[in-house]
Amino acid sequence: MNNRLGRQTVTFDNPPIIIETASTVGQKEGKGPLKSTFDVILDDDTLGEKSWEKSESMLQKKTALLALEKAKLQQSDIDYILAGDLLNQCVGAHYSVRDFDIPFLGLYGACSTMTESMSIGSMIVSAGFADYAMCLTSSHFCSSEIQFRNPLEYGGQRTPSAQWTVTGAGCAILSSKGTGPKITHVTTGKVIDKGVTDISNMGAAMAPAAIDTLIAHFNDTHRTPDYYDMILTGDLGVVGSDILVELMLKEGFDIRTKHKDCGKMIFDIEGQDVHAGGSGCGCCSSVFCGYVYRELKRHNLSKVLVMATGALMNPMIIEQGESIPAIAHAVAIEI
């Protein structure tokens, strides 16, 4: 078998190129530290729709269309669109792509979906099954809040470890040719459940999955954290990031100077009252497709490991006393 490194990692003879990205975020995200790096900041988080689910769907659709426009491509150029979101039965994605004339592969990896999409997309493009593949995910604070937590009008206190679901979407177009950052390796995560049951502490639930995938990536590739300019996690937030860095150190990998987390970067943690930081499929996708992609194109970053993390429960199964399984998928990107 070619292309396989160790148990969880594959590498590419023909690394797919991220030829273009698009990112859209909501009003709150548009006031955060990364505000200058997004393509679009919404002035109306409803996007003119009558429900939050439809708003999220429209957010995803507009972001995909913007990516096509920026790449100067037509829908007919795209061989596959790989998309997902957090909503029940992934309706954010399904209603966003139903007007598209593009073969569709639906994914669910909770907040890990963006790197799951880029992982599968990379394999499909690299192997010659596609010239172009679009990777697309979104989340919306309002649709997530009512689905996973409480009605928007409910004035409950949030715990210090709670995270704020990002209103945002990101779309990356992978291609077998062109110029831009390349995806060189994909490390696919396992489902890891260390028994955390607090749904207001997703960071703690997801950190063990991030650790598992990160160690697998270093072992499979024989790389150390020094190899990368940035090791970017999706939405571990303040609590999960601290756990990751501390436990990685105990495992012999010092990522202290390399680690960044999209959930910590997208908001002013103190000033925007987001407690432990941002979360959601749209957190990693908007930060990667915005800030990180720009920095790669400008050669301010040249080697980045992007690892979105997802918590794979639903509210009902937690009420039934279950713990929270999680997963993390990593893609290594170089320019």
Added chain:
Amino acid sequence: MNNRLGRQTVTFDNPPIIIETASTVGQKEGKGPLKSTFDVILDDDTLGEKSWEKSESMLQKKTALLALEKAKLQQSDIDYILAGDLLNQCVGAHYSVRDFDIPFLGLYGACSTMTESMSIGSMIVSAGFADYAMCLTSSHFCSSEIQFRNPLEYGGQRTPSAQWTVTGAGCAILSSKGTGPKITHVTTGKVIDKGVTDISNMGAAMAPAAIDTLIAHFNDTHRTPDYYDMILTGDLGVVGSDILVELMLKEGFDIRTKHKDCGKMIFDIEGQDVHAGGSGCGCCSSVFCGYVYRELKRHNLSKVLVMATGALMNPMIIEQGESIPAIAHAVAIEI
């Protein structure tokens, strides 16, 4: 670009082989016409679990373990498991695999998930990214009924077009080597929404997607229905199958003698009071991994097109007045 035929189809230089399958069904399915073809018929649809969601998860887990056992493989032999189900946030799959030591890719394609899984799995195995990939899906009548429709205790009438969600799971192991039926082509569907809004008529909502993918498959491969011994849809049921056959005829493709539908095959439609037939991710997966795989291995069938179909809505978005988008993914199998 190699391997691509037309807009939606890919073919394989190294066709992946379905080296083994496993199927498990519930008590009602175990009294149907295909009862002798399943590996396991449950004598207790709860599987000893305290909630229907956990029952479904255990159903999927046991089916995966049985497939490994039948194939004489260890978890460490499997490079990827690609799984999904109908439950919110796919908890059927996530809780089934959390004890597995296998890299995981989570999919959501509603009842189309089995062929989505086999499509992506085929590409990954054929391209050399994996020696072995497991494709796994499930559905459970009780967990689906309470999530999508009514409490189990609710004694409402079902409409004639309503379908009965299959309690069942199927697991197929794909490999780059070995003997067995091969996956020669994959045709990936687009999301198609023709405006059907009746969630008690999934067959009508899904039939247009099945037609779209089937026409794409014939056009891309330059094949006609005559090429196949069987054209198998997932769960169009009685209503959707009639629509499919009739509209395909109008499009110039006579599939009348070739078409079978898992939802019509798994139950005695009249005798088991299932109205328009079976449905669910577990319908196509248990019938394919049971009856169809056996017939292929016995050379009673040699060329089969398997196309699972999925309705991509959730109950909330239908209440918001939306119609039902659907999708169908086809895999061509030969021995």
